[in-house]
Amino acid sequence: MKVHEHQAKALLAEFGIPVPEGKVAATAAEAGEIARELGGKVVIKAQVFAGGRGKAGGIKVADSPEEAERLAAGVLGKRLVTYQTTAEGVPVSKVLVEKAVDIQKELYLSIIVDNASRMPVVMASEAGGVDIEEVARVIPEKILKAYIDPVIGFQPFQGRRLAYGIGLDQSQVRMATDLMANLYRLFVAKDCSLAEINPLAVTADGKLLALDAKLNFDDNALFRHGDIEGLRDVEQEDPLEVKASDMGIKNYIKLDGNIACIVNGAGLAMAVMDLIAQAGGRPANFLDIGTVNNAERVVNAFKIFAEDPSVKAVLVNIFGGMARVDVIAQGIVEASRQVDIKVPLVVRLAGTNVEEGKRILKESGVGFIEALDFYDAARKAVAAAQSS
DSSP states (O other): OBOOHHHHHHHHHHTTOOOOOEEEESSHHHHHHHHHHTTSOEEEEEOOSOSOTTTTTOEEEESSHHHHHHHHHTTTTSEEOOTTSOTTOEEOOOEEEEEOOOEEEEEEEEEEEETTTTEEEEEEESOOSSOHHHHHHHOGGGEEEEEOOTTTOOOHHHHHHHHHHTTOOHHHHHHHHHHHHHHHHHHHHTTEEEEEEEEEEEETTSOEEEOSOEEEEOGGGGGGOHHHHTTOOGGGSOHHHHHHHHTTOOSEEEOSSSEEEEESSHHHHHHHHHHHHHTTOOBSEEEBOOSOOOHHHHHHHHHHHHTOTTOOEEEEEEEESSSOHHHHHHHHHHHHHHSOOOSOEEEEEEETTHHHHHHHHHHHTOOOEEOSSHHHHHHHHHHHHHHO
């Protein structure tokens, strides 16, 4: 789950990390009034779930309350298109109005979980305020890392090494070390999957300030963070992903292809997407229905697909282990009764109770294209989508 920048900064401040003074505005008039309270010169920042706002015109500097009002009016109610959004962009319903800061240097700081080491890793760089992915690709030596043993936690010596490594002077090292320790406390306490400050600014008076912040949270841990779950903004999410979540399908991600996929298991789902691409097609979604014997989940998946006009074919690829193939087949039959399936349906079934599952499908009268194996399923789905 993602939150807006102003929400992330409120959490940073709660954990002792300095952030600029600012408030959120939903109207241009509010933005002007906030600018007046902050002394005139402010930064207007569109609140959306996407990076690249500055290059897309979503971050602007105003020298007066009047200009702040005018700039806010040019953003609010519009859709912002960045390199991280679709061509349609994302709606801007609020802006963050912050007091302008005299910046001496821009740094980068983040914490994620490293899958290889199975540890949280703190990453810091002197090349902040720019596309960190490009820094990692072109000059990876600019990104320093410290792996945190979750048993003993973040250690001061790690903070000092990172602080000196990104060019901070001796008077700022203690400040930076405390800031990193506080960010790690937040990361653990709120079950974050990402905690990022970019840029972490060194101000003209030598202080450290989180100019931008991004926090992502582990969806599986939200049951113990009601305060975080309450910050969810469904307006910023894809409508089909919201509907899928509401229907109990947690592992659905909308993509820009035209072949809808129903698969059990995340690894198998990713492999299916790769094979579709290899066969010349494009998946319309990632969907892992999970290792559950629940026909209703299959029905709900078809209901989602029925609302996606880009879908030209559906591929069901099930390898039953603990999941029973006959239950999946029953779900497909029930879906055909509840949903008007207007596109070709390709089905590949294997595993537990597969013969019973195939019998259920063949005797149901449901029109489908049977696939013999993994590769056959992908090829037939692409061909079906192209001829649909």
